[in-house]
Amino acid sequence: MDILITGTVLGGTYALIALGLTLQYGVARIMNLANGENLVLACFCAFWLYTAASINPVIGIAIIAPAAFLLNWLIYVYAMKPLVDRAKNRGQLEVDSILATFGLMFIMQGVMLLVFGGSYFSYNFLSEPVRILGANYGLNRIVALGAAVVIAAGLYLFLYRTRYGTAIRAVSVSPSSASLVAINVPRASAFAFALGGALTAAGGALLSTFYTFNSSMGVIFTMKALIIVIMGGVGDVRGAVLAALLLGLAETAVASLIDPGLTLAATYTLFIIVLLIRPQGIFGRQTA
């Protein structure tokens, strides 16, 4: 029972890390390797808002997410759009965007190092225990899990129940056909990329309430997000959430029952098994 709850909470955290990348990679087709840096930047912003202006991180999201939306929109328009325009096919865009965001990753990391230094940061927010079924859990983690559920549900409703959401899904299936039915593909892509960035930032703000972070740890988050996105099926919100939960449960079970040193091994074993059985990811479509 303990394992189930801890695992679900951890899964919620992972979902927060990965949802943004699902959109960025699935719709805008940009494999954003700077995803983790984006997240850590949001951690710093939340930290700064909380310590300097004593703004509650959950409310801080209202500032951080729009700012991240704007920043990612600009990144897409000025840095990614030229790559999209010159790419002859999806494969080329993938390679180009990986290289470009790899560079972006170092830039963001360098700027954060310059501004914040290499030290660890953390602060106390809602780090009080809640009792669930006889064991204590951090309130901030439960809040993050709740937020993950809200964000995932909101994203699902937006993508599957609204007109613009349907348009975005159309772009993710086939950009060329989408433009035939009067969907402004570049705009939809930019929107998806920016929304993905905003989601990642919101996740970062929530994560900062219970993670100890420093300027150079973005890559850990990027790796986790990549695994979840690919495991869940590129561009599929349901898949990403399910994969995140699976990963959280598997890691917690292995850490509690076998050895904490094997969590990484468990992650990759699960990854390989899923890829062997369903190479397109849990909810992925066969690529044409």
Place this chain on the structure above:
Amino acid sequence: MERRTLIKTFAASLLAGAVLAGPALAEGTITIGASAPKTGPLAGGSAVTYWPAIQLWVHDVNERGGIDVGGEKMKVELIEYDDRTSNEEAIKNIQRLATVDKVDFIIPPYGTGINLATAPLIAKYGYPHIAVTAVTDGVDEFAARWPNSFWTLGTSEGMATSLVDVMKKMKDAGQINEKVAVVNVADAFGIELANAGKPAFEEAGFDIVYETSYPLQQQDFAPIISSAMNAGPDSFVAFSYPADTFGLTKQAAIAEMPVKVFYTGVATAFPAFAGANGAAANGVMGVGGVNASTEAYQDFAKRQEEVTGVAPDFWASPVQYASLEALEQAITAAGSIDKAAVIEALKSGTFDTIMGEWKFDNNVIRSFWTVGQWQDGAFQGIASKGAGGEAEPIVKSGWK
């Protein structure tokens, strides 16, 4: 055409000026290279313990006019490289410092593993290697293998057995029971301390009810804390590195882990530890410690914060500074910046440092702090090997 020639002449004269001015400027300076993490898993640790102490020392030396070398005052110039917490990168940096920058001295890297990885190279180029942030049992073996190396922070055996001694006293006094959980980070420091600590615990009559290790970049500690709690120990001991020290403590506070001794490794002695944990920090034991009430430490702490903006830790920061004081005094004693002469001066000299009087015994400082504990906002040394001025340990009572 004429303009181009003009520019060329101008450029050439600039270049000539630079070449001429170069050696003239460099003559009165000692260049010192430092390579340590500015990024990667250990960057958080070195940003507290390593870099600020070095910057303060360079500032201090230059402020008083430089190091006295045979009657001439020579200023210090520092070259900093980032090793990205990677042994390979650190080795490249040392190579570069020795062969490209041709520095006069090298301040050895941060962390036990990287210190050992770079030791052969530093020895090959003949630099004195005054290791600070390296806790290992091999000090005598290494000092014999690399006669240029000096070890200042103590041995893992000393750290671990000293902790066991403290806890045994508490057990004999009836303050804690014999059940203990021992976890460690799977890196040189954690492995060595666990290897030294576990047999010592058993010998002292403790029963290790839970033990495990976890990788360097672990982020989630809920499973470890809850498994340890299920085993019902009175004492929890983690030989941890900075990020996991914070993670484990936070998780234990949330779970309200009912232990009477809670011990974590590197970073427990960081000022940020008290900041991050508030009242929950009180009673937490950790590796290191210092006699925080001495005038020398308080003066050092105040000045480091003024000069670098970073408060020092309660363990290795003052030792890092002291190691540079020893280097400076050895250079003055040798009367030259000849590396071999400075190594000889280090071996035989007595140095007046903020950690008290230092004299290397076969290249090793034998008195060092081993265990500290947060007591009313300060991390007090509660056990040491001959450092003196220990405070009494207290029983941890709750996390509020």
